[in-house]
Amino acid sequence: MNAYPDFSYVAKLIAEPARAAILNGLMDGSSLPAGELAYRASVSAPTISSHLAKLVEGGLITVHQQGRHRYFKIADASVAEILEKLGTLAPPVQVRSLRQSEELKRVRRARTCYDHLAGELGVGLAESLVKRNMIILENGEYAVTEPGKELFSRWGIRLEEARVKRRVFAKACLDWSERRFHISGWLGAAMATRFFELGWIERVDGSRAVRLTEAGKAALREDLGYVETIRI
Structure with a gap:
């Protein structure tokens, strides 16, 4: 039995490109609907629903209902800070356009x-x-x-x-x-x-x-x- 935190669980959540795009899209502190996040992550509506559910379950984002729509945002400042720190470890962005x-x-x-x-x-x-x-x-x-x-x-x-x-x-x-x-x-x-x-x-x-x-x-x-x- 491993008594230490399972970093791999969170790492797997972030490692998927579409989920990484979702998190980047929310790093301005805004609350966005699934449709906007699907556009930013370049995935379909059914796919974005699956990704969002996993991120909510993992505690990286939260969801709140407003009328008929659900809005998603980064869970809190501590999550944003961790993501910002991970950005310092990431390789430089490859510019293609x-x-x-x-x-x-x-x-x-x-x-x-x-x-x-x-x-x-x-x-x-x-x-x-x-x-x-x-x-x-x-x-x-x-x-x-x-x-x-x-x-x-x-x-x-x-x-x-x-x-x-x-x-x-x-x-x-x-x-x-x-x-x-x-x-x-x-x-x-x-x-x-x-x-x-x-x-x-x-x-x-x-x-x-x-x-x-x-x-x-x-x-x-x-x-x-x-x-x-x-x-x-």
Whole structure:
């Protein structure tokens, strides 16, 4: 008898390409119906039902009923974090078309990782906040300094709300595309939510990619000296 966790069970769930595509499609934190996930995974309706049932049973995704439709989403932030870490172990994506190349550039530049920002933007924000002494990194987690508290307050992020949330405050999450850290946890989610509310970032239809708006560029340049790098 093996007393250790059976990693192979979860590995088999993720190893199937269609199920991997489903998980990738939900990594922006959204809830999607089976039909949309079938399209993204390039499989039929009966096939997607089987895959979704296995992922729900395995605890990787959850399902909720809304009217006549069922919507699926990543189970929680811990599952998203594990999937993001697995991405750092995966081989580089083999680009086979111009469309795929453009999408890869967009998600590497800026994307959501469940409920927080990742890619070049997410990493750049984390490093700019550290450089300006707004946050400090200790033992894999970020802590907010006094100047940082003033900055986040000005942005409309209420740090005191984190006390009532049963979640890690701010964790250093290794980014799969940049191989450096971005901010996950409560603070990472709060920043992403507030940036959307302020109109500093906006979603790019059909993918996890987000776009830094002109207002966002101006605000981050003024507050953090952050300047977006355009990938060629």
